[in-house]
Amino acid sequence: MDAFRVSERGNARWAYRPGMERATLPRGLVGRSLIAAVLFAVAVVPGWTLGGLIESWTGQGLLDWLVTGAWSGLAVRVLAPYASYRPRDGWLGVVPLYGWYLTCVLCWRVALLPFRDWEPRADEMARARWLTGDLLGYWRADAGPVRVATRPKAGPRTR
Structure with missing residues (x-):
């Protein structure tokens, strides 16, 4: 943890709480x-x-x-x-x-x-997500490996 998240800035609004992250907004x-x-x-x-x-x-x-x-x-x-x-x-x-x-x-x-106001290419769609709420109209496609769901190696098969 860094000092910014642990320290308070005079009121509880700036105090760090678990699970609380800084929200990023698109540039103006x-x-x-x-x-x-x-x-x-x-x-x-x-x-x-x-x-x-x-x-x-x-x-x-x-x-x-x-x-x-x-x-x-x-x-x-x-x-x-x-x-x-x-x-x-x-x-x-x-x-x-x-x-x-x-x-x-x-x-x-x-x-x-890291925001996008254009639709990702077909090969980028696996890691892209359409944002909602205040960020409606933007995409976010963070860099990183594309995770593909695979079947478990062991276990019973259900039909």
């Missing part, structure tokens, strides 16, 4: 937008910078586009598994302009994690 629009913008800058600006440097060294604009597209494809490849895209969709990130759009979508999705 401003927080999500800021995180998505920072993620996009981290994912794309180094490619733009590297492409610009290569163009200034070689004088070939096409090489700039190739390096920028390759960097964008790498960013899509890294972000894809967190946002319900397949890692092989990184090849779509190489396409000029579409790669930046796809990076924007992935950054917007990753900025909301």
